[in-house]
Amino acid sequence: MKDKIISNQREIKSKVKDYFARSLVGIELGDEDDIFELGLVHSLFAMQLILFIEKEFGIELEDDEIDLERIKTLNQITSLILRKLELQC
Amino acid sequence: MLIKISEQAKKLQTDVRLFVEREIIPQVQSIENDGRISEEIVSKLAGNHLLGMMIPEEYGGQNIDPLSLALLHEELGQGHTSVENMLTVVGMVVKAITSAGDEEQKKRWLPGIAAGSVIPAFAMSESNIGSDIKGMETVAVKGDGHFMLKGNKKWITLGQIADLFIVFAKCDNRGAAFLVERDTPGLSVVPMSPTFGLRGNMLAELHFDDCQIPEANLLGRIGSGFNRVAAFALDEGRYTTACGCVGLGKACLNASLKYVNQRKQFDVYLKEHQLVQKMITEMIVNIQTAKLLCYQAGTLREMKDPTSISYTLMAKYHASKMANLAADYAIQIHGAVGCSTEYAVERYYRDAKIMEIIEGSTQLYEMQIAKNPVI
Numbered sequence: 382m383k384d385k386i387i388s389n390q391r392e393i394k395s396k397v398k399d400y401f402a403r404s405l406v407g408i409e410l411g412d413e414d415d416i417f418e419l420g421l422v423h424s425l426f427a428m429q430l431i432l433f434i435e436k437e438f439g440i441e442l443e444d445d446e447i448d449l450e451r452i453k454t455l456n457q458i459t460s461l462i463l464r465k466l467e468l469q470c
Numbered sequence: 471m472l473i474k475i476s477e478q479a480k481k482l483q484t485d486v487r488l489f490v491e492r493e494i495i496p497q498v499q500s501i502e503n504d505g506r507i508s509e510e511i512v513s514k515l516a517g518n519h520l521l522g523m524m525i526p527e528e529y530g531g532q533n534i535d536p537l538s539l540a541l542l543h544e545e546l547g548q549g550h551t552s553v554e555n556m557l558t559v560v561g562m563v564v565k566a567i568t569s570a571g572d573e574e575q576k577k578r579w580l581p582g583i584a585a586g587s588v589i590p591a592f593a594m595s596e597s598n599i600g601s602d603i604k605g606m607e608t609v610a611v612k613g614d615g616h617f618m619l620k621g622n623k624k625w626i627t628l629g630q631i632a633d634l635f636i637v638f639a640k641c642d643n644r645g646a647a648f649l650v651e652r653d654t655p656g657l658s659v660v661p662m663s664p665t666f667g668l669r670g671n672m673l674a675e676l677h678f679d680d681c682q683i684p685e686a687n688l689l690g691r692i693g694s695g696f697n698r699v700a701a702f703a704l705d706e707g708r709y710t711t712a713c714g715c716v717g718l719g720k721a722c723l724n725a726s727l728k729y730v731n732q733r734k735q736f737d738v739y740l741k742e743h744q745l746v747q748k749m750i751t752e753m754i755v756n757i758q759t760a761k762l763l764c765y766q767a768g769t770l771r772e773m774k775d776p777t778s779i780s781y782t783l784m785a786k787y788h789a790s791k792m793a794n795l796a797a798d799y800a801i802q803i804h805g806a807v808g809c810s811t812e813y814a815v816e817r818y819y820r821d822a823k824i825m826e827i828i829e830g831s832t833q834l835y836e837m838q839i840a841k842n843p844v845i
């Protein structure tokens with residue numbers, strides 16, 4: 382069970398990382414880098430990120446979950462997606 | 471990119487075209503003179519289900535797909551830009567309620583909007599705040615089971631007749647959106663004079679003087695007002711405005727094609743002059759590129775693709791600039807008569823300018839497109 386969660390987590394993180402790499406050309410992100418603080422992200426990108434998460438992982442984010450304060454790093458985004466996917470199971 | 475327009479969408483386009491010819495075109499002069507869209511037009515828009523096009527069926531709407539919506543606005547944009555913009559505003563409010571509202575709020579407001587018994591408005595701009603919404607001055611203070619709203623809004627389309635306002639404010643320095651009913655104590659609505667274009671928009675200023683809003687009227691949550699509610703509503707507004715601009719461009723082209731076939735100078739029709747042909751060519755190509763960007767944005771919206779946000783922005787940017795150039799050329803081609811109210815092109819020119827300012831100005835898009843390149 383724990384192994385499955387870890388492998389899911391890796392897969393999710395790698396998909397999100399790929400998305401960032403495609404969208405923020407030429408920038409390598411660390412797991413705990415604050416994407417907003419680094420000035421990488423603006424409101425337009427944040428909207429695209431929400432659409433990406435919803436489409437790629439087949440989840441619907443609640444209004445409460447789209448708190449930009451709480452999805453600032455790759456790790457935070459990955460945990461949010463994992464939590465939602467687990468709830469769906 | 472494969473753009474596929476369904477038979478159903480084409481049928482809707484034909485129906486809307488007939489509606490515009492029958493119900494809007496004959497009223498254009500009165501919209502211009504009176505500075506308002508008459509109750510009769512509003513009830514015909516509702517009667518023909520045009521106000522509920524984006525509303526889910528369970529709340530009394532039609533819930534049409536994005537490409538159908540594009541064709542609808544393209545046709546309306548050829549008729550009168552204020553009518554097109556009225557539907558844009560309705561669409562923005564509907565988007566805000568459907569994406570952030572709770573079940574109670576949806577049930578309460580959406581059926582009325584679809585039926586035309588609730589006219590909604592979108593209240594973001596203020597006298598000191600336009601593009602920079604983070605600097606908003608209207609504030610909401612949380613009380614016991616309610617919020618106290620204080621501040622002002624300006625340039626609010628449909629404000630003169632709206633029954634329901636989505637009002638954006640800062641609460642504890644975070645963005646928030648509220649559903650505010652017209653008869654709420656502390657809210658006063660002051661009609662504004664029409665602007666030189668979009669003369670039928672029925673603009674108003676809103677003043678909130680310790681206006682008490684029940685907690686149940688908070689749309690979304692504190693903190694999601696700008697990033698979620700406003701951002702996605704404005705995205706919807708950009709899309710339909712872009713499509714309205716395509717319609718406006720087409721209206722400029724149609725008027726110009728008609729005129730170059732009628733007017734002779736130097737013994738030949740204007741259409742024979744190569745410099746006139748240059749203007750016509752630019753109009754045609756620019757309309758087509760704007761249309762393609764709109765349809766591409768529409769296709770991506772249907773797929774819920776993240777890049778739909780960027781394509782929508784580019785579509786609005788390009789289509790509103792295109793409409794300005796098309797209107798400019800249309801006046802040039804008409805010469806003096808183009809500057810008189812005898813021909814519609816002077817209205818197109820006035821309306822096109824405003825389309826470059828509303829739902830985000832050209833300069834703001836230039837910054838955003840550059841920062842978020844789509845390659």
Ligand SMILES: Cc1cc2nc3c(=O)[nH]c(=O)nc-3n(C[C@H](O)[C@H](O)[C@H](O)COP(=O)(O)OP(=O)(O)OC[C@H]3O[C@@H](n4cnc5c(N)ncnc54)[C@H](O)[C@@H]3O)c2cc1C
Nearest residue numbers: 592593594595599600601625626627668828829831833834
């Ligand atoms: C007919 C009409 C209907 C409207 N309806 C509504 C409505 O229903 N609801 C609503 O909330 N508002 C409405 N508005 C207001 C509209 O949304 C604003 O006009 C728009 O957001 C621009 O704001 P502003 O006019 O205050 O211009 P400002 O933000 O003051 O900008 C002025 C100029 O400076 C430029 N500028 C600003 N910032 C920058 C920058 N950082 N870099 C470069 N250039 C910059 C802008 O592009 C613009 O050219 C309406 C306006 C009109 C004319």
